[in-house]
Amino acid sequence: MEKSVIVKDITKKYKLYNKNSEKLLDLLLPKSYGEEYFALRNVSFEAEKGDVIGFVGVNGSGKSTLSNIIAGIVPPTDGNVQTNGKTALIAVSSGLNNQLTGRENIELKMLMLGFDKNRIKELEPEIIEFSELGKFIDQPVKSYSSGMKSRLGFSISVHIDPDILIIDEALSVGDKNFAEKCLEKMNEFKAKGKTMFFVSHSIGQMKKFCQKALWLEYGELKAYGAMKEVMPQYEAFLKEYNAMSKQEQKKYREEQMKRRSSALV
Numbered sequence: 001m002e003k004s005v006i007v008k009d010i011t012k013k014y015k016l017y018n019k020n021s022e023k024l025l026d027l028l029l030p031k032s033y034g035e036e037y038f039a040l041r042n043v044s045f046e047a048e049k050g051d052v053i054g055f056v057g058v059n060g061s062g063k064s065t066l067s068n069i070i071a072g073i074v075p076p077t078d079g080n081v082q083t084n085g086k087t088a089l090i091a092v093s094s095g096l097n098n099q100l101t102g103r104e105n106i107e108l109k110m111l112m113l114g115f116d117k118n119r120i121k122e123l124e125p126e127i128i129e130f131s132e133l134g135k136f137i138d139q140p141v142k143s144y145s146s147g148m149k150s151r152l153g154f155s156i157s158v159h160i161d162p163d164i165l166i167i168d169e170a171l172s173v174g175d176k177n178f179a180e181k182c183l184e185k186m187n188e189f190k191a192k193g194k195t196m197f198f199v200s201h202s203i204g205q206m207k208k209f210c211q212k213a214l215w216l217e218y219g220e221l222k223a224y225g226a227m228k229e230v231m232p233q234y235e236a237f238l239k240e241y242n243a244m245s246k247q248e249q250k251k252y253r254e255e256q257m258k259r260r261s262s263a264l265v
């Protein structure tokens with residue numbers, strides 16, 4: 001099978017600061033302030049053309065960081081990603097310019113992707129219609145609700161016809177009708193054999209839509225493979241986690257936080 005995405009040994013480190021002044025000092029005297037922290041650690045996997053892969057993991061496990069790195073929006077600290085084709089990311093905070101109107105955002109995004117003016121004029125009405133934003137399309141994006149931003153982001157991304165589509169929680173903010181329309185569009189993409197990554201806390205949606213799952217636990221790859229093999233393991237973990245008392249969950253999270261600080265590397 002043809003590979004569409006190769007993720008090789010990706011690590012993403014951030015720094016945690018106790019005070020804002022530490023951040024400033026760290027800029028002036030690099031490496032002196034702040035504690036290094038792994039958002040992702042040594043993550044490797046390969047996706048084949050036509051794969052629909054769900055990213056699962058509890059809050060803060062690194063799903064969005066991985067999505068942003070695959071989309072080329074965030075650079076990894078170490079490792080590399082090879083993508084075979086045009087990539088688009090649909091996320092709640094989806095790289096829209098808040099000062100520009102919806103229409104201007106469509107034009108800007110398409111120009112940046114190398115579309116010529118005629119093609120933009122041709123696609124623009126379709127994008128606007130799909131987004132169902134009506135006259136809001138000529139209002140600045142800063143006046144949009146998160147659902148409206150998601151509609152615009154989704155509509156632009158699917159109309160630029162990417163080979164690799166990453167959908168990060170974007171369906172959870174829209175209303176039910178729009179989410180259904182998006183799922184329909186995603187099924188079209190699936191039928192065309194495109195590669196898709198899907199981040200959602202809805203296990204039902206995951207099982208319905210993805211045939212593979214990638215489970216991240218506190219920045220590390222816990223399991224990757226067929227949905228029917230990985231999801232039962234993740235569900236068993238969730239059951240155990242949810243059965244813990246608040247105190248036990250806190251302790252568990254603190255232990256994981258320690259694992260992610262660079263002191264243990």
Ligand SMILES: Nc1ncnc2c1ncn2[C@@H]1O[C@H](COP(=O)(O)OP(=O)(O)OP(=O)(O)O)[C@@H](O)[C@H]1O
Pocket residue numbers: 014015038039057058059060061062063064065066
């Ligand atoms: N820009 C940033 N600066 C510092 N830390 C960050 C940054 N972005 C993400 N992180 C940290 O990296 C870790 C992974 O975050 P990420 O958003 O990838 O998790 P997630 O699995 O998508 O979570 P959720 O399910 O809550 O959306 C978190 O602990 C987060 O605080």
